[in-house]
Amino acid sequence: MFGLEFVSEMNKHIKNIFSDMRKKHFIIIISAFLLSIFATVLFYEYVVDISTVIYPEVNVVEKTNHLKKPVYYVGVISRYPPNIIFNGYQPIIDYLNQNNKFHFELKLSTSYSETVDQLINGNISIAFFGSLLYINAHKQYGIVPILKPLNEDYKPFFSSILFTSTNSGINSIKDITGKKIALPSQESFSGNWLIKYELKKVGISEKDIVEIKNFPYHQNVIFQVTHGNYDVGVVKDKVFRDYKNRDLKIVAYSEPVPGSPIVAAKNYDPEVIKIIKSLLLKIDLSRPYYQELVKNWDEEFIYGFVEANDSDYNLIRKYSGTN
Amino acid sequence: MIPIQHSFKTRILFVTGSVLILIMMLISITILFQWRTILIKKEIHNAQSVANAFVVPALDAMIYAEQRELLKGDLLETYIDNFMQKVTDIKYIQIFDENFNIIAEKDAVFSNDNNSLNKADNIRLDNIQTNIYKSTKHGWVLETYTHLVIGDKRWGTTKIGFDAKPVRNEIKEIFFALLGLTVIISLVTLSVLFLLVNKITYSLNTLVNQIDKIDFNTNEGINLTASKDEIGFMFERFNDLLKRLHRSKDQLSIAQKQVYQSEKLASIGRLASGIAHEINNPLNGIKSCIYAIQKNPTNNEQINEYLLLINEGVTYIDNVIKKLLGFVRQQPHKINFQNLNELILNVYRLLEYKLKQKNADVQLQLSEDIPLIKADAQLIQEVIMNLLINSYDAILQNGRIIISTGFYTNDTVFFSITDNGPGIAKTEIEKLFDPFYTTKDPGKGTGLGLWVSLNIIENHNGKILVKSTPNTETVFTVILPIEVFNENIIS
Numbered sequence: 001m002f003g004l005e006f007v008s009e010m011n012k013h014i015k016n017i018f019s020d021m022r023k024k025h026f027i028i029i030i031s032a033f034l035l036s037i038f039a040t041v042l043f044y045e046y047v048v049d050i051s052t053v054i055y056p057e058v059n060v061v062e063k064t065n066h067l068k069k070p071v072y073y074v075g076v077i078s079r080y081p082p083n084i085i086f087n088g089y090q091p092i093i094d095y096l097n098q099n100n101k102f103h104f105e106l107k108l109s110t111s112y113s114e115t116v117d118q119l120i121n122g123n124i125s126i127a128f129f130g131s132l133l134y135i136n137a138h139k140q141y142g143i144v145p146i147l148k149p150l151n152e153d154y155k156p157f158f159s160s161i162l163f164t165s166t167n168s169g170i171n172s173i174k175d176i177t178g179k180k181i182a183l184p185s186q187e188s189f190s191g192n193w194l195i196k197y198e199l200k201k202v203g204i205s206e207k208d209i210v211e212i213k214n215f216p217y218h219q220n221v222i223f224q225v226t227h228g229n230y231d232v233g234v235v236k237d238k239v240f241r242d243y244k245n246r247d248l249k250i251v252a253y254s255e256p257v258p259g260s261p262i263v264a265a266k267n268y269d270p271e272v273i274k275i276i277k278s279l280l281l282k283i284d285l286s287r288p289y290y291q292e293l294v295k296n297w298d299e300e301f302i303y304g305f306v307e308a309n310d311s312d313y314n315l316i317r318k319y320s321g322t323n
Numbered sequence: 324m325i326p327i328q329h330s331f332k333t334r335i336l337f338v339t340g341s342v343l344i345l346i347m348m349l350i351s352i353t354i355l356f357q358w359r360t361i362l363i364k365k366e367i368h369n370a371q372s373v374a375n376a377f378v379v380p381a382l383d384a385m386i387y388a389e390q391r392e393l394l395k396g397d398l399l400e401t402y403i404d405n406f407m408q409k410v411t412d413i414k415y416i417q418i419f420d421e422n423f424n425i426i427a428e429k430d431a432v433f434s435n436d437n438n439s440l441n442k443a444d445n446i447r448l449d450n451i452q453t454n455i456y457k458s459t460k461h462g463w464v465l466e467t468y469t470h471l472v473i474g475d476k477r478w479g480t481t482k483i484g485f486d487a488k489p490v491r492n493e494i495k496e497i498f499f500a501l502l503g504l505t506v507i508i509s510l511v512t513l514s515v516l517f518l519l520v521n522k523i524t525y526s527l528n529t530l531v532n533q534i535d536k537i538d539f540n541t542n543e544g545i546n547l548t549a550s551k552d553e554i555g556f557m558f559e560r561f562n563d564l565l566k567r568l569h570r571s572k573d574q575l576s577i578a579q580k581q582v583y584q585s586e587k588l589a590s591i592g593r594l595a596s597g598i599a600h601e602i603n604n605p606l607n608g609i610k611s612c613i614y615a616i617q618k619n620p621t622n623n624e625q626i627n628e629y630l631l632l633i634n635e636g637v638t639y640i641d642n643v644i645k646k647l648l649g650f651v652r653q654q655p656h657k658i659n660f661q662n663l664n665e666l667i668l669n670v671y672r673l674l675e676y677k678l679k680q681k682n683a684d685v686q687l688q689l690s691e692d693i694p695l696i697k698a699d700a701q702l703i704q705e706v707i708m709n710l711l712i713n714s715y716d717a718i719l720q721n722g723r724i725i726i727s728t729g730f731y732t733n734d735t736v737f738f739s740i741t742d743n744g745p746g747i748a749k750t751e752i753e754k755l756f757d758p759f760y761t762t763k764d765p766g767k768g769t770g771l772g773l774w775v776s777l778n779i780i781e782n783h784n785g786k787i788l789v790k791s792t793p794n795t796e797t798v799f800t801v802i803l804p805i806e807v808f809n810e811n812i813i814s
Contacts, residue, residue: 040502047355047498050491052363052455082381082390090474097475106476108390125663296474 043054069103072272075115075127079188079218079236082108088298089128095293099275112187119143119265125272129263131316132189138310142266143306146273147280148259149301151237156306157256160190161240162198164232165225166247173202173252179231180211182224189316190218194234197319222246238300257319258312260300280305332517332524339516344509351501358497366465366490367453373413374469374483377406381418382471385478399427413760414461414484421477430461432484455487485738518577526554530561537565579778583705586771590708591647601676603642646673660695661703661804663728663738670707671726674715681720688727693736697719697806702779709772710740710799716763717744717797731802735785739800746793755789 074093076085089106096104107124109115116137118124126146129137137143148156164170170179173194184191191214195206206212213230215221221233222243232251240248262280264273283290283304294302384402388395403416407429415430425431454466465487471478520630550558612629619625646669667689671678678685714724723743733736747755747762754760760769773787780787784804791797 006807044498047359048491048495050359050487050494051365051457052453054367054453084385086386086473090476094475108386110390209802259437 033214047273049076060246067107068228069101071103071105071118072125072269073118073123074104075107075109075124077112077115077128077130077133077187078109078216079112079130079185080219084217084219085298087296088300091294091296092298092301096198096276096279099279101275102272107286112185116141116143119263122265125269126262126264126276128260130185130188131258131313132192132320133187134263135313135316136187137263138313138318143263144266145261145263145310145312146277147262147305148308148312150303150304151259154303155256156259156308156312158259158300159237159256160193160234160254161237161250162194162232162252163225163240163248163250165228166249168231168249170232170251173198174204175251176232177204177208178210179208180229181213182221182230182233183214183220184218184235185214185216186214189254189257189319192238192320198252219243222248227269236300238298242299257315258308261308261313262305277307281307331527332520333522336513336517336576340509340513343512343516344505347505348507351505353498355501359494361496362490362493363455366487367455367467370465370467370483370485371453371469373410373485374467374481377416377483378469378471378481381481382473382478382791384473396426400429403427403429409602412486412489413484414464414486416484417482418471419480419482421479423480423691426479433485458484461486465490523554524551526558530558534561549658582771583775583779586707586709586775590705590712590772593747598643598647598676600680602640605639609633609636621675658697658699661698661700663693663696663736664689664691665709666700666704667726667728667738670704670711674711678715678724681715681718681722683715683718684721684723686723686725688725690729693728693730694805696736696803698783698803699779703783703803705741705750706776706779706801707738709776712803713772713799714740714744714797717742719744731800734806735802735804737800739794739798743796746795746797747789747791748793752789752791756787 093104093106112133115127119127120141218235218239221235224230225233226246384398385395388398399418407413417428417431420426455465458464465485469481612633616626616629725741728738756773758774759770785802788800
């Protein structure tokens with residue numbers, strides 16, 4: 001019966017309050033009550049008004065000094081998908097734009113040969129080329145090498161790698177008889193090395209292979225093998241390192257061949273080439289500034305460059321049988 | 324009853340309740356703002372994540388379009404359509420090129436109803452911001468900008484408007500939940516506080532009620548159930564105090580009795596000369612008779628006549644002594660029905676001789692109609708004696724004293740003693756009933772007569788009125804109820 005007693009006590013108390021309460025107190029209490037309701041409504045309106053303005057912590061500051069400089073375009077062969085090229089090569093272009101005379105812009109192409117055409121037509125001033133593409137373009141159009149990249153051993157070479165899945169039974173080139181092979185562009189060294197040189201060495205002809213297919217980009221080759229569509233693939237060593245954690249293993253690799261050169265058209269502007277050379281030859285990974293600088297660069301170029309000569313690519317010529 | 328604004332209960336409830344509600348409000352407001360900030364930040368973070376997720380493929384699409392020399396806008400609008408179908412929280416999307424020209428958009432806001440940057444002309448890199456605003460078209464919108472950037476090259480900028488209504492609804496829900504919680508907790512705590520305070524005040528009220536019931540004529544303690552808390556401790560101490568009061572009262576009563584008796588004896592002392600005279604006259608007569616009998620012992624007729632006179636004298640003396648003893652003797656006090664007129668006459672007779680000494684004109688105007696009153700005869704006689712002696716002392720030779728009785732109201736009777744003495748000054752009247760206050764010469768009064776009289780009359784639930792006109796008359800009026808409620812006037 002506690003509840004009833006409580007209610008009765010409360011009633012009594014409330015009656016006492018009202019009977020004792022003077023008019024003044026009653027007005028004060030009612031005013032306080034109305035005021036608190038009014039304040040609650042105002043506070044509610046304030047709380048639910050979520051209008052907010054947030055300025056970004058770091059504003060993007062457009063560099064506008066390039067507007068006054070002549071623009072030169074830099075081509076890149078379509079060895080990778082365009083977004084990957086932009087992500088890896090745009091920072092290099094940003095670095096080149098530190099010069100005061102010229103402004104450089106990337107210009108992509110849809111194929112290796114389109115880049116060659118852009119160079120010949122003057123649409124681009126220099127280009128990131130492939131080694132095999134260079135010897136052909138040099139022969140046909142007199143395109144000249146300017147610089148070639150260093151590898152992690154600071155040597156100006158790279159290798160092509162024959163790889164397969166970790167759980168595959170393929171352990172040597174001999175094992176690829178009756179298998180499907182994925183390759184990058186026919187115009188790249190990696191797209192030719194295995195078929196034209198290595199298979200012949202071990203006495204396997206193209207007829208012994210179930211399928212050989214060239215894909216536009218090196219990354220396509222990696223994905224085709226990891227998805228099981230193809231048994232083995234060939235890519236540049238740099239690309240393989242990017243994806244080596246995807247249960248891939250090396251079956252064979254080429255001897256080191258000269259790195260993919262930066263090339264210029266025969267009638268290049270020596271001032272432009274001088275500036276590019278001076279900037280890229282300065283890269284020194286032992287210095288923190290450059291370590292920070294190259295952080296977002298395509299890995300192929302982070303170890304720096306050395307000057308390139310046409311004779312450096314004789315090894316490629318030997319492989320391809322080109323003079 | 325204590326007014327509500329002064330009530331202990333109300334004060335505790337008001338002060339504690341106010342502090343409690345204030346604390347609860349502060350806690351709730353703090354929580355609300357914390358939650359509000361967290362929700363808004365989370366919403367902005369989510370919006371920026373979605374915007375970033377949108378930007379990557381949008382940028383790829385732009386690069387792809389550039390590589391293939393396709394129309395960027397067409398490609399991006401298709402992409403925007405697909406994206407908005409999948410992310411339904413998005414209200415609108417705009418994509419600008421590097422010069423802030425709109426190249427693709429869907430459902431964008433172009434009105435100037437807010438601070439949003441909705442015109443390409445207005446957008447600069449240094450004023451781009453994320454904001455939440457109320458749009459007339461889309462309601463509450465969270466607008467975020469993201470740059471399409473690779474390295475130092477900015478391809479363009481996206482502006483995406485997200486529906487901000489859900490986060491506002493969440494804030495609303497939290498507001499009402501906290502408001503409800505604050506009200507409920509405050510009510511519950513106030514109720515608990517009310518019960519606790521009620522328990523305390525109930526104990527205090529019980530104590531007050533018991534105090535009201537205390538009868539000092541009995542030695543009973545108060546009937547309280549002592550708890551083990553501070554209230555119980557207070558009850559115990561109060562009971563002890565009551566016992567000490569009872570003891571003090573007993574001691575006071577004894578002392579009062581002694582004072583009464585002393586005062587009575589003092590009155591007798593003042594009567595002594597009159598009594599002596601009253602006894603002396605018959606004694607002289609007796610002595611003369613005895614002398615005459617001794618002179619003529621054989622005259623039997625004379626002897627018989629004188630013996631009768633001697634007997635008459637002795638009887639007279641016996642009566643005087645009896646009256647005196649009757650007044651002086653300490654008898655147990657009894658409440659009986661008394662005839663007030665008779666009590667007055669008894670005292671008058673005792674003082675008659677003394678009054679005659681001043682040849683006082685004593686007028687008895689006693690009403691025959693007054694009923695018997697319930698009173699202690701001895702004590703009332705003592706009061707009459709005190710007042711009459713005072714009047715006697717006040718009047719001069721041949722002075723006048725009027726003793727009258729009658730109804731004062733329907734329930735009360737009175738007797739008054741009026742004298743035509745010099746009167747009492749107004750300032751003196753206030754002090755008349757103070758103990759040891761006297762205007763008489765030293766040795767003639769104790770200063771306790773009126774104080775004792777007042778105590779006696781008040782114990783009979785009566786009162787004494789004094790009215791004096793200097794050099795004209797002084798009237799002492801004693802008013803007594805017909806029924807006396809206090810059975811034990813002096814314990």
